[in-house]
Amino acid sequence: MCPPPEGARAPTGGGFAPAGRACRGPRPAPHGYRRAYRVAGEGPALVLIHGIGDSSATWADLIPDLARSHTVIAPDLLGHGSSDKPRADYSVAAYANGVRDLLTTLDIESATLVGHSLGGGVAMQFAYQFPERTERLILVSAGGVGGEVNPVLRAVSLPGAHLMLSALRLPGMRLQVGIFLRLMRLLDTDLGQDAPELLNLVDALPDATSRSAFIRTLRAVVDWRGQAVTMLDRCYLTEGMPTMLLWGDRDSVVPVRHAYGAHQAMPGSRLEIFEGAGHFPFHSDPARFLDLVEEFTSTTSPADWSREHWRELLRAGRPGTTAGRPDTAHNRAVERDLREASERSAT
Incomplete structure:
Protein backbone atom coordinates (compact mmCIF):
# COMPACT_ATOMS: atom_id res chain seq x y z
CA MET A 1 0.00 0.00 0.00
CA PRO A 151 -37.70 16.56 -8.88
CA VAL A 152 -34.25 16.81 -10.47
CA LEU A 153 -33.22 13.54 -8.83
CA ARG A 154 -36.45 11.88 -10.00
CA ALA A 155 -35.67 13.05 -13.54
CA VAL A 156 -32.13 11.66 -13.43
CA SER A 157 -33.54 8.24 -12.49
CA LEU A 158 -35.36 8.06 -15.86
CA PRO A 159 -34.05 6.56 -19.11
CA GLY A 160 -31.80 8.99 -20.93
CA ALA A 161 -30.12 10.24 -17.78
CA HIS A 162 -26.67 9.53 -19.24
CA LEU A 163 -27.34 12.05 -22.02
CA MET A 164 -28.66 14.61 -19.52
CA LEU A 165 -25.58 14.36 -17.31
CA SER A 166 -23.22 14.28 -20.29
CA ALA A 167 -24.73 17.57 -21.48
CA LEU A 168 -23.56 19.21 -18.24
CA ARG A 169 -19.97 18.67 -19.42
CA LEU A 170 -20.47 20.59 -22.67
CA PRO A 171 -18.57 23.88 -22.98
CA GLY A 172 -20.42 26.67 -21.22
CA MET A 173 -22.94 24.42 -19.43
CA ARG A 174 -21.25 24.63 -16.04
CA LEU A 175 -21.34 28.43 -16.31
CA GLN A 176 -25.05 28.36 -17.14
CA VAL A 177 -25.80 26.00 -14.25
CA GLY A 178 -23.77 28.25 -11.94
CA ILE A 179 -25.70 31.33 -13.06
CA PHE A 180 -29.01 29.54 -12.49
CA LEU A 181 -28.02 28.42 -9.00
CA ARG A 182 -26.75 31.88 -8.07
CA LEU A 183 -30.06 33.31 -9.25
CA MET A 184 -31.91 30.82 -7.04
CA ARG A 185 -29.73 32.00 -4.16
CA LEU A 186 -30.39 35.69 -4.88
CA LEU A 187 -34.13 34.94 -4.98
CA ASP A 188 -33.75 33.28 -1.55
CA THR A 189 -35.22 29.97 -2.70
CA ASP A 190 -34.68 26.75 -0.78
CA LEU A 191 -32.75 25.34 -3.76
CA GLY A 192 -30.44 28.33 -3.61
CA GLN A 193 -29.36 27.50 -0.06
CA ASP A 194 -27.28 24.63 -1.42
CA ALA A 195 -25.99 26.31 -4.60
CA PRO A 196 -22.23 25.79 -3.95
CA GLU A 197 -22.67 22.12 -2.99
CA LEU A 198 -24.93 21.39 -5.96
CA LEU A 199 -22.39 22.95 -8.32
CA ASN A 200 -19.73 20.70 -6.78
CA LEU A 201 -21.85 17.67 -7.71
CA VAL A 202 -21.59 18.70 -11.36
CA ASP A 203 -17.80 18.79 -11.03
CA ALA A 204 -17.81 15.37 -9.33
CA LEU A 205 -19.04 13.66 -12.54
CA PRO A 206 -16.21 14.34 -14.98
CA ASP A 207 -16.41 11.17 -17.07
CA ALA A 208 -18.76 8.43 -18.25
CA THR A 209 -17.63 6.02 -15.51
CA SER A 210 -18.46 8.50 -12.74
CA ARG A 211 -21.80 9.34 -14.30
CA SER A 212 -22.71 5.68 -14.69
CA ALA A 213 -21.92 4.98 -11.03
CA PHE A 214 -23.98 8.01 -9.98
CA ILE A 215 -26.99 6.85 -11.99
CA ARG A 216 -26.73 3.27 -10.68
CA THR A 217 -26.60 4.56 -7.11
CA LEU A 218 -29.54 6.91 -7.66
CA ARG A 219 -31.73 4.28 -9.33
CA ALA A 220 -31.15 1.96 -6.38
CA VAL A 221 -33.00 4.41 -4.12
CA VAL A 222 -35.06 6.76 -6.36
CA ASP A 223 -37.52 6.29 -9.21
CA TRP A 224 -39.90 8.62 -11.08
CA ARG A 225 -42.26 8.71 -8.07
CA GLY A 226 -39.62 9.63 -5.50
CA GLN A 227 -37.60 7.67 -2.94
CA ALA A 228 -38.03 4.00 -3.75
Missing part, protein backbone atom coordinates in the same frame (compact mmCIF):
# COMPACT_ATOMS: atom_id res chain seq x y z
CA CYS A 2 1.09 3.59 -0.49
CA PRO A 3 1.87 5.61 2.67
CA PRO A 4 -1.08 7.44 4.20
CA PRO A 5 -1.29 11.24 4.44
CA GLU A 6 0.30 12.79 7.51
CA GLY A 7 -1.85 12.16 10.56
CA ALA A 8 -3.71 9.25 8.98
CA ARG A 9 -3.47 5.63 10.01
CA ALA A 10 -2.04 3.23 7.48
CA PRO A 11 -4.65 0.88 5.99
CA THR A 12 -4.48 -2.71 7.12
CA GLY A 13 -6.13 -4.38 4.14
CA GLY A 14 -5.26 -4.43 0.46
CA GLY A 15 -8.67 -3.15 -0.54
CA PHE A 16 -8.68 0.18 1.30
CA ALA A 17 -6.43 3.16 0.70
CA PRO A 18 -6.36 6.72 2.08
CA ALA A 19 -8.69 8.94 0.07
CA GLY A 20 -7.18 11.15 -2.54
CA ARG A 21 -4.13 8.94 -3.18
CA ALA A 22 -3.67 7.78 -6.77
CA CYS A 23 -2.16 4.43 -5.86
CA ARG A 24 -3.25 0.84 -5.50
CA GLY A 25 -2.21 -1.85 -3.09
CA PRO A 26 0.12 -4.59 -4.24
CA ARG A 27 -2.47 -7.24 -3.33
CA PRO A 28 -5.95 -7.72 -4.84
CA ALA A 29 -8.59 -5.71 -3.01
CA PRO A 30 -11.37 -7.49 -1.08
CA HIS A 31 -14.21 -8.18 -3.55
CA GLY A 32 -11.88 -6.93 -6.34
CA TYR A 33 -12.42 -3.18 -5.79
CA ARG A 34 -10.28 -0.44 -4.32
CA ARG A 35 -12.08 1.69 -1.73
CA ALA A 36 -10.66 4.94 -0.37
CA TYR A 37 -11.15 6.43 3.08
CA ARG A 38 -9.87 9.09 5.50
CA VAL A 39 -8.98 8.26 9.08
CA ALA A 40 -7.69 10.46 11.90
CA GLY A 41 -7.57 10.78 15.68
CA GLU A 42 -7.96 8.39 18.58
CA GLY A 43 -10.85 7.42 20.80
CA PRO A 44 -14.34 5.99 20.21
CA ALA A 45 -14.98 5.32 16.53
CA LEU A 46 -17.06 7.84 14.57
CA VAL A 47 -17.93 6.93 10.95
CA LEU A 48 -18.89 9.76 8.58
CA ILE A 49 -20.89 8.61 5.53
CA HIS A 50 -21.42 11.11 2.71
CA GLY A 51 -24.37 11.51 0.34
CA ILE A 52 -24.90 10.61 -3.31
CA GLY A 53 -22.45 12.17 -5.76
CA ASP A 54 -20.33 13.43 -2.87
CA SER A 55 -17.21 12.05 -1.16
CA SER A 56 -15.39 12.06 2.16
CA ALA A 57 -14.09 15.51 1.20
CA THR A 58 -17.45 16.94 2.33
CA TRP A 59 -16.33 16.31 5.96
CA ALA A 60 -12.75 17.58 5.52
CA ASP A 61 -13.15 20.81 7.51
CA LEU A 62 -14.87 18.98 10.39
CA ILE A 63 -12.55 15.99 10.76
CA PRO A 64 -9.71 17.77 12.65
CA ASP A 65 -12.08 18.93 15.41
CA LEU A 66 -13.89 15.59 15.64
CA ALA A 67 -10.56 13.74 15.71
CA ARG A 68 -9.63 15.41 19.01
CA SER A 69 -11.88 12.98 20.84
CA HIS A 70 -12.69 10.26 18.29
CA THR A 71 -11.17 7.91 15.78
CA VAL A 72 -12.83 9.41 12.71
CA ILE A 73 -13.33 7.22 9.64
CA ALA A 74 -14.75 8.81 6.48
CA PRO A 75 -15.01 6.46 3.49
CA ASP A 76 -15.55 7.27 -0.15
CA LEU A 77 -18.48 4.98 -0.92
CA LEU A 78 -18.02 2.66 -3.88
CA GLY A 79 -18.67 4.65 -7.06
CA HIS A 80 -17.72 7.93 -5.38
CA GLY A 81 -14.62 10.04 -4.82
CA SER A 82 -11.36 8.11 -5.12
CA SER A 83 -12.98 4.68 -4.77
CA ASP A 84 -13.43 2.42 -7.76
CA LYS A 85 -16.55 2.86 -9.88
CA PRO A 86 -17.37 -0.60 -11.24
CA ARG A 87 -20.55 -2.01 -12.70
CA ALA A 88 -21.64 -3.37 -9.33
CA ASP A 89 -24.25 -3.41 -6.58
CA TYR A 90 -24.99 0.14 -5.36
CA SER A 91 -27.89 -0.66 -3.03
CA VAL A 92 -27.98 0.70 0.52
CA ALA A 93 -27.56 -2.86 1.80
CA ALA A 94 -24.37 -3.28 -0.23
CA TYR A 95 -23.05 0.04 1.05
CA ALA A 96 -23.79 -1.05 4.63
CA ASN A 97 -21.78 -4.20 3.97
CA GLY A 98 -18.93 -2.05 2.68
CA VAL A 99 -18.90 0.00 5.89
CA ARG A 100 -18.82 -3.23 7.90
CA ASP A 101 -15.87 -4.49 5.85
CA LEU A 102 -13.96 -1.24 6.38
CA LEU A 103 -14.50 -1.34 10.15
CA THR A 104 -13.43 -4.98 10.21
CA THR A 105 -10.30 -4.12 8.23
CA LEU A 106 -9.46 -1.41 10.77
CA ASP A 107 -10.17 -3.82 13.66
CA ILE A 108 -13.05 -1.69 14.96
CA GLU A 109 -15.87 -3.65 16.53
CA SER A 110 -18.49 -0.92 16.87
CA ALA A 111 -18.97 2.76 16.06
CA THR A 112 -21.24 5.78 16.09
CA LEU A 113 -22.49 6.39 12.54
CA VAL A 114 -23.05 9.86 11.11
CA GLY A 115 -24.86 9.68 7.77
CA HIS A 116 -25.79 12.52 5.42
CA SER A 117 -28.52 12.17 2.77
CA LEU A 118 -27.91 8.78 1.09
CA GLY A 119 -25.35 8.19 3.83
CA GLY A 120 -28.14 8.52 6.38
CA GLY A 121 -29.98 5.69 4.65
CA VAL A 122 -26.77 3.65 4.66
CA ALA A 123 -26.29 4.35 8.39
CA MET A 124 -29.85 3.21 9.16
CA GLN A 125 -29.38 0.10 7.03
CA PHE A 126 -26.10 -0.64 8.84
CA ALA A 127 -27.91 -0.36 12.19
CA TYR A 128 -30.60 -2.74 10.89
CA GLN A 129 -28.14 -5.31 9.53
CA PHE A 130 -25.52 -4.99 12.28
CA PRO A 131 -27.20 -3.62 15.42
CA GLU A 132 -24.54 -5.19 17.63
CA ARG A 133 -21.91 -2.99 15.90
CA THR A 134 -23.88 0.26 16.09
CA GLU A 135 -23.38 2.48 19.14
CA ARG A 136 -25.36 5.56 18.05
CA LEU A 137 -27.00 7.05 14.96
CA ILE A 138 -26.67 10.67 13.85
CA LEU A 139 -28.81 11.21 10.75
CA VAL A 140 -28.26 14.41 8.77
CA SER A 141 -30.90 15.29 6.15
CA ALA A 142 -31.21 11.54 5.72
CA GLY A 143 -32.78 9.72 2.80
CA GLY A 144 -35.01 6.72 3.33
CA VAL A 145 -37.59 8.17 5.73
CA GLY A 146 -40.17 9.47 3.26
CA GLY A 147 -41.23 9.42 -0.35
CA GLU A 148 -40.53 12.98 -1.45
CA VAL A 149 -37.27 13.94 -3.13
CA ASN A 150 -36.14 16.79 -5.37
CA VAL A 229 -36.78 2.43 -0.50
CA THR A 230 -37.37 3.31 3.11
CA MET A 231 -36.44 2.30 6.63
CA LEU A 232 -39.48 4.03 8.10
CA ASP A 233 -41.31 0.76 8.73
CA ARG A 234 -38.39 -0.49 10.86
CA CYS A 235 -37.49 2.69 12.71
CA TYR A 236 -39.06 1.27 15.87
CA LEU A 237 -36.07 -1.11 16.05
CA THR A 238 -33.92 1.87 17.10
CA GLU A 239 -35.55 1.74 20.55
CA GLY A 240 -32.69 1.82 23.04
CA MET A 241 -30.21 3.13 20.45
CA PRO A 242 -29.24 6.80 20.94
CA THR A 243 -30.39 8.56 17.77
CA MET A 244 -30.17 12.21 16.78
CA LEU A 245 -31.70 13.81 13.67
CA LEU A 246 -30.16 16.99 12.24
CA TRP A 247 -32.01 18.82 9.46
CA GLY A 248 -32.13 22.18 7.70
CA ASP A 249 -35.60 23.72 7.66
CA ARG A 250 -35.04 24.83 4.05
CA ASP A 251 -33.89 21.49 2.66
CA SER A 252 -34.94 21.32 -1.00
CA VAL A 253 -33.64 17.77 -1.52
CA VAL A 254 -35.18 15.89 1.43
CA PRO A 255 -37.97 18.05 2.95
CA VAL A 256 -37.79 18.83 6.66
CA ARG A 257 -41.14 17.13 7.26
CA HIS A 258 -39.26 13.85 6.83
CA ALA A 259 -37.31 14.78 9.97
CA TYR A 260 -40.50 15.12 12.00
CA GLY A 261 -41.84 11.83 10.64
CA ALA A 262 -38.63 9.99 11.46
CA HIS A 263 -38.54 11.59 14.90
CA GLN A 264 -42.03 10.25 15.62
CA ALA A 265 -41.13 6.80 14.29
CA MET A 266 -37.87 6.49 16.27
CA PRO A 267 -38.55 6.00 19.98
CA GLY A 268 -36.46 8.31 22.16
CA SER A 269 -34.82 10.08 19.23
CA ARG A 270 -33.64 13.68 19.42
CA LEU A 271 -34.42 16.25 16.72
CA GLU A 272 -32.38 19.39 16.01
CA ILE A 273 -33.48 21.82 13.28
CA PHE A 274 -31.00 24.24 11.66
CA GLU A 275 -32.99 27.35 10.81
CA GLY A 276 -32.22 28.82 7.40
CA ALA A 277 -30.08 25.83 6.39
CA GLY A 278 -30.60 23.66 3.33
CA HIS A 279 -29.51 20.09 2.63
CA PHE A 280 -26.01 20.58 4.10
CA PRO A 281 -26.53 21.94 7.64
CA PHE A 282 -23.02 20.87 8.64
CA HIS A 283 -21.68 23.29 6.01
CA SER A 284 -24.12 26.07 6.87
CA ASP A 285 -23.34 26.03 10.60
CA PRO A 286 -20.31 23.79 11.26
CA ALA A 287 -19.77 25.12 14.79
CA ARG A 288 -23.26 24.11 15.91
CA PHE A 289 -22.93 20.76 14.14
CA LEU A 290 -19.66 20.01 15.93
CA ASP A 291 -21.09 21.06 19.29
CA LEU A 292 -24.14 18.81 18.84
CA VAL A 293 -22.10 15.78 17.80
CA GLU A 294 -19.63 16.21 20.65
CA GLU A 295 -22.38 16.79 23.22
CA PHE A 296 -24.47 13.87 21.97
CA THR A 297 -21.62 11.36 21.90
CA SER A 298 -20.30 12.42 25.30
CA THR A 299 -23.65 12.42 27.16
CA THR A 300 -25.19 9.21 25.79
CA SER A 301 -24.11 5.64 26.38
CA PRO A 302 -23.55 3.28 23.45
CA ALA A 303 -26.51 1.10 22.60
CA ASP A 304 -26.59 -2.08 24.68
CA TRP A 305 -27.81 -4.51 22.04
CA SER A 306 -29.11 -7.91 22.99
CA ARG A 307 -30.63 -10.65 20.88
CA GLU A 308 -33.50 -10.98 23.36
CA HIS A 309 -34.44 -7.31 23.11
CA TRP A 310 -34.25 -7.44 19.31
CA ARG A 311 -36.55 -10.49 19.30
CA GLU A 312 -39.08 -8.72 21.54
CA LEU A 313 -39.16 -5.67 19.29
CA LEU A 314 -39.67 -7.78 16.17
CA ARG A 315 -42.47 -9.78 17.76
CA ALA A 316 -44.23 -6.64 19.00
CA GLY A 317 -44.00 -5.04 15.55
CA ARG A 318 -44.23 -1.40 14.59
CA PRO A 319 -46.50 0.71 16.81
CA GLY A 320 -48.71 3.40 15.28
CA THR A 321 -47.06 6.80 15.34
CA THR A 322 -50.03 9.15 14.91
CA ALA A 323 -52.73 7.41 16.93
CA GLY A 324 -54.30 9.88 19.30
CA ARG A 325 -52.58 12.86 17.64
CA PRO A 326 -54.47 15.82 16.16
CA ASP A 327 -55.83 15.28 12.65
CA THR A 328 -53.43 17.69 10.95
CA ALA A 329 -52.06 17.67 7.42
CA HIS A 330 -48.61 16.91 8.85
CA ASN A 331 -49.77 13.88 10.84
CA ARG A 332 -51.79 12.59 7.90
CA ALA A 333 -48.68 12.85 5.70
CA VAL A 334 -46.61 10.95 8.28
CA GLU A 335 -49.23 8.20 8.48
CA ARG A 336 -49.35 7.99 4.68
CA ASP A 337 -45.57 7.50 4.58
CA LEU A 338 -45.88 4.72 7.15
CA ARG A 339 -48.63 2.97 5.17
CA GLU A 340 -46.49 3.12 2.03
CA ALA A 341 -43.33 1.99 3.84
CA SER A 342 -43.92 -1.74 3.44
CA GLU A 343 -43.85 -1.57 -0.35
CA ARG A 344 -40.61 0.44 -0.39
CA SER A 345 -38.62 -1.36 2.29
CA ALA A 346 -34.90 -1.83 1.90
CA THR A 347 -33.74 -5.41 2.41
